[in-house]
Amino acid sequence: xxxxxxxxxxxxxxxxxxxxxxxxxxxxxxxxxxxxxxxxxxxxxxxxxxxxxxxxxxxxxxxxxxxxxxxxxxxxxxxxxxxxxxxxxxxxxxxxxxxxxxxxxxxxxxxxxxxxxxxxxxxxxxxxxxxxxxxxxxxxxxxxxxxxxxxxxxxxxxxxxxxxxxxxxxxxxxxxxxxxxxxxxxxxxxxxxxxxxxxxxxxxxxxxxxxxxxxxxxxxxxxxxxxxxxxxxxxxxxxxxxxxxxxxxxxxxxxxxxxxxxxxxxxxxxxxxxxxxxxxxxxxxxxxxxxxxxxxxxxxxxxxxxxxxxxxxxxxxxxxxxxxxxxxxxxxxxxxxxxxxxxxxxx
Ligand code: ADP
Numbered sequence: 001x002x003x004x005x006x007x008x009x010x011x012x013x014x015x016x017x018x019x020x021x022x023x024x025x026x027x028x029x030x031x032x033x034x035x036x037x038x039x040x041x042x043x044x045x046x047x048x049x050x051x052x053x054x055x056x057x058x059x060x061x062x063x064x065x066x067x068x069x070x071x072x073x074x075x076x077x078x079x080x081x082x083x084x085x086x087x088x089x090x091x092x093x094x095x096x097x098x099x100x101x102x103x104x105x106x107x108x109x110x111x112x113x114x115x116x117x118x119x120x121x122x123x124x125x126x127x128x129x130x131x132x133x134x135x136x137x138x139x140x141x142x143x144x145x146x147x148x149x150x151x152x153x154x155x156x157x158x159x160x161x162x163x164x165x166x167x168x169x170x171x172x173x174x175x176x177x178x179x180x181x182x183x184x185x186x187x188x189x190x191x192x193x194x195x196x197x198x199x200x201x202x203x204x205x206x207x208x209x210x211x212x213x214x215x216x217x218x219x220x221x222x223x224x225x226x227x228x229x230x231x232x233x234x235x236x237x238x239x240x241x242x243x244x245x246x247x248x249x250x251x252x253x254x255x256x257x258x259x260x261x262x263x264x265x266x267x268x269x270x271x272x273x274x275x276x277x278x279x280x281x282x283x284x285x286x287x288x289x290x291x292x293x294x295x296x297x298x299x300x301x302x303x304x305x306x307x308x309x310x311x312x313x314x315x316x317x318x319x320x321x322x323x324x325x326x327x328x329x330x331x332x333x334x335x336x337x338x339x340x341x342x343x344x345x346x347x
Contacts, residue, residue, distance in 0.1 A: 135211045237267040
């Protein structure tokens with residue numbers, strides 16, 4: 001039996017509590033197969049030993065079902081979560097203490113309004129659940145142009161307490177951003193290598209507190225940097241943001257395929273800049289029509305909603321108060337609210 005066949009079997013073993021598998025999370029370190037005996041090396045980064053035990057049991061159960069396998073030896077090495085930050089050590093998601101769901105907002109390319117969408121989604125979700133005492137976080141991983149601090153009206157450096165970073169709060173949302181840590185003149189070539197380690201810290205070393213949802217603003221694009229980033233974050237699912245022109249669907253689908261490679265479920269597609277509404281209520285489809293629906297259909301997921309092209313969305317973002325906070329009654333804010341409602345319902 002080939003190592004590849006065993007690896008395929010291991011790819012059906014889920015990380016406890018997640019929909020993603022242990023292979024895509026990078027836990028499998030070695031696979032040997034000789035005379036019916038499968039010897040598997042696993043490295044688990046977690047402070048919770050029951051996670052390792054569960055993974056070991058699940059691997060055992062999966063492999064013994066294979067007719068070619070007569071015995072198994074599963075060697076698990078456990079690294080406490082903090083060691084994950086050592087250079088060269090790939091962090092494996094352990095779940096963030098106190099945080100119930102982590103969802104990502106992704107796009108195939110920049111400029112589609114991904115950060116605008118992320119900040120408004122976080123605020124719209126908060127508007128819906130704050131009265132139940134539930135809190136929302138926003139994690140800006142856009143290394144190339146972190147715009148969340150500007151859009152949420154925050155700046156400065158976060159405080160450190162007991163070796164943990166305290167997120168900065170604005171509009172009731174707990175925020176962490178690469179923008180708090182790199183200044184504008186940090187050369188972009190340094191950012192790539194920095195990101196993996198920094199994002200691991202955002203996951204392991206930030207005192208998020210009790211949160212219902214963290215919304216993650218992913219960097220645009222579908223390259224290796226984005227892929228390894230997605231593998232570092234314990235994502236429940238992702239939303240793809242696209243613009244309405246049909247040409248954009250190809251790019252959006254590339255983004256979705258990257259997420260699928262890592263078994264992150266696509267929760268749905270949001271179309272941004274869908275139409276410009278005139279005071280008389282008529283709509284102009286400046287950027288074309290149908291891209292969001294087409295992308296959703298092609299991916300076999302739901303179109304979560306359409307956000308109009310609305311100068312007040314941009315103005316609100318530029319002023320640091322997203323429209324969902326500045327003017328929650330406006331048509332644009334209501335469009336964000338409807339999407340937020342659907343997303344909360346999906347979790
Ligand atoms: P991305 O994160 O995809 O690069 P941004 O969220 O930074 O995109 O948005 C790019 C620009 O477009 C910003 O100036 C933003 O204010 C503006 N923008 C985004 N969505 C809308 C919208 N629905 N209506 C008007 N302006 C928008």
